[in-house]
């Protein structure tokens with residue numbers, strides 16, 4: 317399949333950092349994914365909605381965007397939903413809520429794709445992606461497709477240890493039956509609560525740092541007087557200190573500068589090392 321050359325990825329990352337992919341693929345089916353990997357002899361960079369990644373100005377490795385065309389979600393049987401990697405978590409939540417699966421509503425709080433959520437073990441409102449996984453379909457570095465049960469993976473907070481190098485192409489999830497109206501109501505309440513505390517409507521990547529249990533990254537950053545700290549349009553949110561927002565023309569370098577500054581000040585003042593949740597390329 318043909319790659320798009322010099323493709324802008326600015327709209328493909330939620331920080332809206334200007335980034336250009338030298339070679340970008342928009343696969344429409346699994347066979348194409350397999351062929352892209354065989355042709356390039358590497359995975360390249362897989363991007364969902366770019367809601368948890370800091371992209372550099374230029375990306376030389378091939379970029380794969382499954383969410384443009386690999387975005388089907390369907391019910392396989394009662395309580396089992398299959399979603400392709402490119403399905404957005406919000407679309408997944410809508411489909412599941414329609415079926416009355418109340419325990420799926422956390423997907424409605426994650427602004428990424430199923431592929432990204434599997435990779436990050438994304439979670440919200442007290443639930444995590446892998447709690448619901450039945451099996452995943454993956455592609456290996458030779459372009460071979462495998463169906464793997466959940467027990468092949470070691471899963472922890474915002475992390476998934478894979479049995480071998482792979483990328484996700486889809487997964488089957490299991491939910492419990494509940495009430496559609498209650499699910500809708502609960503999701504609305506949770507989103508409203510979140511909108512009250514997070515800088516929704518700005519260009520950001522969600523929480524930048526993992527919470528260093530039992531502490532909260534945001535509290536540590538706030539205690540170090542870093543709320544509002546700004547460097548070349550990259551700003552520590554005044555609303556939620558674990559968010560860094562692009563207030564204009566922030567770049568890879570300016571966001572990275574703010575990340576490093578926050579880490580070093582928090583380490584100096586509290587002796588706690590903040591680990592990135594956001595993937596930095």
Ligand SMILES: Cc1cc2nc3c(=O)[nH]c(=O)nc-3n(C[C@H](O)[C@H](O)[C@H](O)COP(=O)(O)OP(=O)(O)OC[C@H]3O[C@@H](n4cnc5c(N)ncnc54)[C@H](O)[C@@H]3O)c2cc1C
Pocket residue numbers: 330361362363364365366367368369382401425426427428429430431432433434435436437438439440441482483484485520521522523595
């Ligand atoms: C406002 C806001 C709020 C957020 N709130 C939360 C929250 O409550 N909880 C939470 O967990 N996260 C949250 N996030 C972060 C983010 O939404 C999640 O981490 C999400 O799962 C990332 O999905 P994505 O598709 O955008 O992945 P991307 O950011 O595109 O990619 C993330 C990583 O996954 C890899 N990847 C992407 N697709 C695949 C694939 N198919 N196979 C293998 N690897 C892949 C990428 O290469 C990259 O390493 C928030 C982000 C924002 C902007």
